[in-house]
Amino acid sequence: MTATCAVARATTTLHATPPPPRLSGSRLVSALVPRLSFRSRAVLDATILTSGEIGTAGAIAHSLGLPSRFALAAMLKREGLPPLHKLKNSIKVLVWVREWEQSGTSLCNQALRAGLDPAACYRAVRRTTGFSWSDVRSRGSLWVVQHALRGNTSTADVERAPRRPPRPENPTTC
Numbered sequence: 001m002t003a004t005c006a007v008a009r010a011t012t013t014l015h016a017t018p019p020p021p022r023l024s025g026s027r028l029v030s031a032l033v034p035r036l037s038f039r040s041r042a043v044l045d046a047t048i049l050t051s052g053e054i055g056t057a058g059a060i061a062h063s064l065g066l067p068s069r070f071a072l073a074a075m076l077k078r079e080g081l082p083p084l085h086k087l088k089n090s091i092k093v094l095v096w097v098r099e100w101e102q103s104g105t106s107l108c109n110q111a112l113r114a115g116l117d118p119a120a121c122y123r124a125v126r127r128t129t130g131f132s133w134s135d136v137r138s139r140g141s142l143w144v145v146q147h148a149l150r151g152n153t154s155t156a157d158v159e160r161a162p163r164r165p166p167r168p169e170n171p172t173t174c
Contacts, residue, residue, distance in 0.1 A: 039064050040079040043072075044087070052092035057084045082148065089128040090148030096121070097141045107133050 036044065042064065047054045054060060057069035066072050073083055081087060099105050107125070111118040125133045129147060136144065 036079055036081075037075075039066075039075060040081060043076065043084070044081070047087055047091045048094075051095045052088040052090075054084075054088060060084070080149075086128070087148065089124060090144065093125055093128050093136065094141055094144045094148070096125070097137060097144050100137055101141055107137075 043054075043060060046060075057072050061067070061069045061072040064072065066075065069084075076082070076084060076087070082090065096107055096110055099110055100107070107121055108118040111121040122133050125131070125136055129136050129144070131139070
């Protein structure tokens, strides 16, 4: 048996579970949120296409013909979407998770390629989802979309992993 066959066989054994469906981010979100107004769909699609770097709420409201960023916030709320800043952060996390699922690129490498600080990206994942990168990565892109669209994008709304037990009241000294 050649080395190539051994690697292929080992890879096949390691990846026995089927990969996630290969839907684009936009299709994945559209499948989960089928009924949105034209303007809300435009905001959502533009956010996905720009990987969360869509611009300010005021600029988006102006380009949609809305009177202010407050009207944009009200429209998103009416449609059941999270506020724009939370939506943008969730889409960034979704893009990072999709990249990991498709190519196995670590968040650190993705951040460095984009000229971002890796530590800031790891903190952004934790702040956006309430979970660490490894937890979010294992839950997958479908979970990120569902989590974001439920509006559970703040750490206060998320169940936490159990922490270490508290220290005893009177610790013994050595």
